[in-house]
Amino acid sequence: MSLWGTKPLSALRQEAGADTMSRVLGPVGLTTLGVGAIIGAGIFVLTGQAAAQYAGPAIVISFVVAGVACAFAGLAYAELASMIPVAGSAYTYSYATLGQFVAWIIGWDLILEYSLGAATVAVGWSGYVVSFLRDLGISVPAPLASAPGMAVLYPHHGVTDPIFNLPAALIVLMVTLLLVLGIKESARANAAVVLVKLLVIAVFLVAGASAVDPGHWQPFIPENTGTFGEYGWSGILRGAGVIFFAYIGFDAVSTAAQEAKNPARDLPIGILVSLAVCTLLYIAVALVVTGIVPFRELGVPDPIAVAIDHAGIPWLRFLIKGGAIAGLSSVILVMLMAQPRIFYAMARDGFLPPVFGRIHPRFKTPHVSTLITGVVVAMAAGIFPIGVLGEMVSIGTLLAFVLVCFGVVVLRRTAPEAPRPFRAPGAPVTPLLGAIGCLYLMAGLPLATWLRLGGWLVLGLVIYFGYGRARATAVLARPTPTA
Numbered sequence: 001m002s003l004w005g006t007k008p009l010s011a012l013r014q015e016a017g018a019d020t021m022s023r024v025l026g027p028v029g030l031t032t033l034g035v036g037a038i039i040g041a042g043i044f045v046l047t048g049q050a051a052a053q054y055a056g057p058a059i060v061i062s063f064v065v066a067g068v069a070c071a072f073a074g075l076a077y078a079e080l081a082s083m084i085p086v087a088g089s090a091y092t093y094s095y096a097t098l099g100q101f102v103a104w105i106i107g108w109d110l111i112l113e114y115s116l117g118a119a120t121v122a123v124g125w126s127g128y129v130v131s132f133l134r135d136l137g138i139s140v141p142a143p144l145a146s147a148p149g150m151a152v153l154y155p156h157h158g159v160t161d162p163i164f165n166l167p168a169a170l171i172v173l174m175v176t177l178l179l180v181l182g183i184k185e186s187a188r189a190n191a192a193v194v195l196v197k198l199l200v201i202a203v204f205l206v207a208g209a210s211a212v213d214p215g216h217w218q219p220f221i222p223e224n225t226g227t228f229g230e231y232g233w234s235g236i237l238r239g240a241g242v243i244f245f246a247y248i249g250f251d252a253v254s255t256a257a258q259e260a261k262n263p264a265r266d267l268p269i270g271i272l273v274s275l276a277v278c279t280l281l282y283i284a285v286a287l288v289v290t291g292i293v294p295f296r297e298l299g300v301p302d303p304i305a306v307a308i309d310h311a312g313i314p315w316l317r318f319l320i321k322g323g324a325i326a327g328l329s330s331v332i333l334v335m336l337m338a339q340p341r342i343f344y345a346m347a348r349d350g351f352l353p354p355v356f357g358r359i360h361p362r363f364k365t366p367h368v369s370t371l372i373t374g375v376v377v378a379m380a381a382g383i384f385p386i387g388v389l390g391e392m393v394s395i396g397t398l399l400a401f402v403l404v405c406f407g408v409v410v411l412r413r414t415a416p417e418a419p420r421p422f423r424a425p426g427a428p429v430t431p432l433l434g435a436i437g438c439l440y441l442m443a444g445l446p447l448a449t450w451l452r453l454g455g456w457l458v459l460g461l462v463i464y465f466g467y468g469r470a471r472a473t474a475v476l477a478r479p480t481p482t483a
Contacts, residue, residue, distance in 0.1 A: 025260045027269040032194045033334055034253040034274025039197060040331030042246025042278075043285050044324040045124045045386075048293075048303020055239035056222040056231055057290040060283055062239035067279035069240075069441060070247045072434030073401040074275045075424035076408040078268035081253075082422040083411070090400040092345055097407035097414070100472055101464075104351055106403050108460035109453075110342045113396035115377050117248055118172065118335035120389040122381035123147070125328040126168040131302060132321040140167065147385045168381035175333050176374025179340075180360070180367045193330040198281075200323025204304060204316070205284055211311035212291030222295075229444065237444035244441055245394040246282065247275070248335070268422040336373060343369035350475035351468035392456070395449050398438045405435035 025033070051059040080093040091110055095103035130140045146162035224232025253270040260266050289298065292307040300306055304324065308316045340356075344366040347357030360367040380389065408424055408431040424430050 025266070026262075027266040027273075030253050030260060030266050030270025031273045031277075033337075034270050035198070035278060036194045036330035037248060037253075037334035037338075038246060038274060038278035039194070039201070039281060040246075040327045041121045041124050042243060042282060043201065044128070044302070044304055044327055046243050046246055047282070047286050047289055048298030048300060048306070050239040050243050051286070051290055051295045051303075052297070052299030054229060054231070054235040054242065056220070056235070056295045057217045058221040058236050059239050059243075059290065059295075060286045061221075061236050062243060063279065063282045063286055065236065065240040065437075066244050066247060066441065067275075067282070069244075069401075069434060069437030070275055070279070072430050072437060073405055074271050075427075076401075076405045076431040076434055078271045078422050079408055079420060079424040079427070080404060080411070081263065081267035081271065082265075083418060083420055090404045091342055093407045094403050095349065097410040098403065100469075102403060103349075104464045104468060104472070105457065105460065106400055107342060107346045107351065108457065108464075109396050109399050111339065112453075112456050113248065113393055113400065114335050114339035114342065115373065116380065116389050116396075117245065117393045118332050118339065118377045119168075119380040119384070120245070120386055120393060121328050121331045121335065122168040122172050122377070123165060123384075123386040123389060125171050125325060125332065126165050126381075127386075128302060128321055128324045128328065129167050129171075131305070132318070132325060135318065135321070147383055164382045166382065169378040171329065171332060172336070172374055172378040172381055175329070175336050176370060176378075178333070179337055179370050179374075180365055181363055193326045193333075197323045197327035197330065200319055200326070201281060201285065204308070204320060204323075205288055207313055207316055208288040208292055208307060208311055211313075212288060214291065216291050216294055229446070234444070237441070241394055241398070241441040241444045243282075243394075244397055247278075248393070248397050265421065336370070336377065339373045339377075340366045340369035343373070346468075350471035350473075351464070392449065392452055395442055395445055395453050398442045399453075401438045402435045402442075405431040405438070 047059065050062065051057065055062050077090075077093075080097075084092055084096055091103055091107035094106045126145055130145045133140055143161050143163040144166045147165045148162050221233070221236070222231040224230060224234060228234045229238035253267065253274065260270075285304070289303055289307045293303070293310045298306065302321070302324065305317055305320050308314065308320055343352060343356040344359075346352045347354055347369070356366070356369045356372075358366065358368045409428045411418070412427060
């Protein structure tokens with residue numbers, strides 16, 4: 001079997017009809033899953049940091065650039081999700097369009113994307129919780145809320161003898177147990193949290209708008225310092241690449257395909273609506289935050305809380321921090337939900353041992369892979385600082401989107417008559433624009449990020465040729481049972 005052997009659409013459609021997980025998610029549930037993943041670290045942490053370090057007030061343009069690239073990629077995702085409503089997201093789509101080898105590469109990339117993404121957000125959650133408790137007069141010992149990796153990488157960070165980021169690890173483990181109990185229960189919890197954080201963001205926008213000083217937007221695009229990525233148009237590009245991590249949510253929607261009631265109709269709705277809503281919110285929050293606080297002062301873990309202080313409405317500080325905690329919690333939930341379903345899809349295809357594909361007989365969830373993911377992510381969140389964890393996530397997300405966009409173009413040629421409940425308008429131009437846009441954003445990321453991605457992919461190739469290739473080829477060679 002060739003490295004480029006694709007998985008037949010007939011086999012994928014049969015898997016879509018297999019009654020292995022509970023189909024309980026409608027368009028509202030899927031949309032709230034997407035919003036739950038997208039609205040979190042991007043608004044509560046990354047907006048301020050990217051403005052301070054890269055783009056200044058022009059971080060608004062960075063969000064527009066990232067949003068346009070996401071829109072094209074989202075149309076491609078929606079078409080493939082309606083055609084191939086199977087757990088696995090970009091991994092499954094790549095297997096059907098670009099072949100086994102590319103499928104492994106993107107599956108391995110998604111493991112990095114979701115695991116480190118969840119760990120990154122957990123560290124941000126820890127920072128807000130510790131700050132919130134401090135406001136209430138409860139002090140968490142700094143060594144128990146700081147990563148030991150921080151002392152090695154940032155020796156002047158100010159924490160003496162950091163031991164472990166205990167709050168970050170605990171939230172991961174609690175969410176993991178919730179996910180083992182069932183997707184329906186998890187989706188209900190997520191929907192409630194999404195409502196809370198949307199209300200908090202709305203209150204911030206209304207209250208903060210009156211405190212905006214247009215002078216803080218001058219110059220809107222700060223002059224470049226002479227270094228690529230530090231303000232100017234190159235800073236806008238780098239800012240868009242860095243904040244792209246925030247848009248991972250609509251990818252997470254497609255990982256729940258086998259738990260959607262009507263995936264052909266509901267997945268495109270969940271993907272596109274969540275993307276549209278969240279892009280508008282990002283732009284609005286970025287405008288208000290940079291209009292209240294001079295952008296160089298926003299390089300902090302809690303930029304929205306800082307903006308509230310500058311606006312002179314300190315009573316909102318508790319509400320904002322509570323909303324941030326809720327928002328980041330829902331992001332952790334969705335990312336930890338998505339990762340085991342990638343494992344499930346890869347184990348089903350033979351790339352990983354069968355244990356990763358086990359479904360709990362009562363809860364109908366991939367409980368083994370969920371527990372494994374939770375433990376590993378909890379350790380990563382407890383040991384590594386947010387900067388190290390977050391650097392890899394955006395480039396992994398962008399790579400996944402590039403391959404999905406190319407997949408639409410390939411499948412339009414190889415299977416032109418296949419049923420497409422949703423068709424990306426303007427194809428093949430729109431998916432090609434999505435791929436080009438994502439590659440452009442990847443080009444703006446630091447060289448170190450590319451080197452780390454290369455190292456991760458080399459490790460994946462060792463596993464693929466040492467274990468996965470032969471087993472996956474055997475699974476692929478089995479005759480597809482007739483319906």
